[in-house]
Amino acid sequence: xSLQITNLTVAYGQKTILRALEDHWPEGQVTALIGCNGAGxxxxxxxxxxxxxxxxxxxxxxxxxxxxxxxxxxxxxxxxTSAHSSLTVLEVVLLGRLKSLGLSLPKGLAKEALEALEAxxxxxxxxxxxDEISGxxxxxxxxxxxxxxxxxxxLLDEPTAALDLxxxxxxxxxxxxxxxxxxxxxxxxxxxxxxAAQYSDHVLGLGGGRKIASGAPAKVLTPETLRxxxxxxxxxxQDAGNPLQILPLRAI
Numbered sequence: 001x002s003l004q005i006t007n008l009t010v011a012y013g014q015k016t017i018l019r020a021l022e023d024h025w026p027e028g029q030v031t032a033l034i035g036c037n038g039a040g041x042x043x044x045x046x047x048x049x050x051x052x053x054x055x056x057x058x059x060x061x062x063x064x065x066x067x068x069x070x071x072x073x074x075x076x077x078x079x080x081t082s083a084h085s086s087l088t089v090l091e092v093v094l095l096g097r098l099k100s101l102g103l104s105l106p107k108g109l110a111k112e113a114l115e116a117l118e119a120x121x122x123x124x125x126x127x128x129x130x131d132e133i134s135g136x137x138x139x140x141x142x143x144x145x146x147x148x149x150x151x152x153x154x155l156l157d158e159p160t161a162a163l164d165l166x167x168x169x170x171x172x173x174x175x176x177x178x179x180x181x182x183x184x185x186x187x188x189x190x191x192x193x194x195x196a197a198q199y200s201d202h203v204l205g206l207g208g209g210r211k212i213a214s215g216a217p218a219k220v221l222t223p224e225t226l227r228x229x230x231x232x233x234x235x236x237x238q239d240a241g242n243p244l245q246i247l248p249l250r251a252i
Contacts, residue, residue: 001027003048003153003185007056010040010047017043018209020056025153025202027183030176032190032200032217036230039206041189042079045155048187049076060152075151079158079189081142082135089133089141090126093117096148116144119174120167136162143171147178154178156188160195168192172199197221197244205229217244227252 008021018040025031033041047054050070058065060073075096085092093113117123120140125133130141139162146154159175160168176199179186187204190196196203196217203220205213207229213220221244226234235247 001061001152001183001185004059004062005048005056006059008044008047008058009055010043010052011055016209018047018054021206021211023204023211023214025185025187027185028179029185029201030179030199031185031187031202031204032196033187033204033206034190034193034196034220034229035206035212039229040209041206042157043209044206045076045157045187045189048153049074049155051076073151074153074155075146075149076155077142077146077157077159079161081139081162083130085130087130088126089117089122089128089130090114092130092141093145093148096145113148116148117141119147120144120170136164136167139163140167140171150182151184153185153187156186158189158191160190160192168195175199193221193226193246194244197246221246 003025005021005023008018009016010018021044033044035041046052048058048070050067058070090113093116114123114126117126122137122140122144125137130138143159160171163171172195175186178184200217203215203217204211205220205225212229213225221236223234223236226232232251233249235249236244238244
């Protein structure tokens with residue numbers, strides 16, 4: 001299984017936001033989507049998820065996906081998870097399988113939802129209302145909901161933005177494990193280039209709505225590419241057995 005993106009273009013009126021993007025995401029791999037603010041990362045993820053109109057094609061294992069099929073097979077978590085709700089944490093996760101819900105819960109479904117919360121250390125919050133927990137905890141709850149859907153493709157917009165360092169590592173390690181074990185295709189917008197280098201198999205770099213670079217982290221995260229994408233001078237190094245290390249030096 002793989003996700004093939006061909007000639008993906010998004011325009012609002014006369015303004016083109018994304019222009020003819022192409023990339024290939026294999027199953028079981030994590031893709032980091034990087035680029036400056038305004039590069040088009042969020043728009044790209046929303047278009048893939050079928051939430052906004054696009055031109056071009058998204059095929060899964062060679063099958064062209066309609067917007068409705070993308071919404072069914074692809075789970076998307078936005079960066080902003082601050083929506084107010086009186087639902088409990090467990091109820092929010094259960095909504096990840098809305099089509100399975102009826103007048104009564106199918107046997108075992110609540111247990112599965114609780115296990116999804118346990119994966120991020122949230123089981124003790126299951127009866128708390130969403131409005132009663134912190135922004136970082138809320139972000140983890142919506143991530144648990146997205147995973148509970150058991151999607152074939154998981155798209156995440158800055159999934160660690162509101163998290164402390166320990167939970168950033170916990171989330172990224174968990175996502176990589178899920179990709180490996182379930183064959184899930186995961187794409188996530190990231191600003192921390194060192195975390196992108198450590199936890200992704202593939203990096204797609206955007207700039208001005210266009211693809212600047214695509215490939216393994218060592219191929220994309222080079223001083224030359226970072227200069228083009230971010231307008232910075234950076235030092236990139238790698239010791240044997242360790243991930244790439246990116247040290248920003250100065251803006252240019």
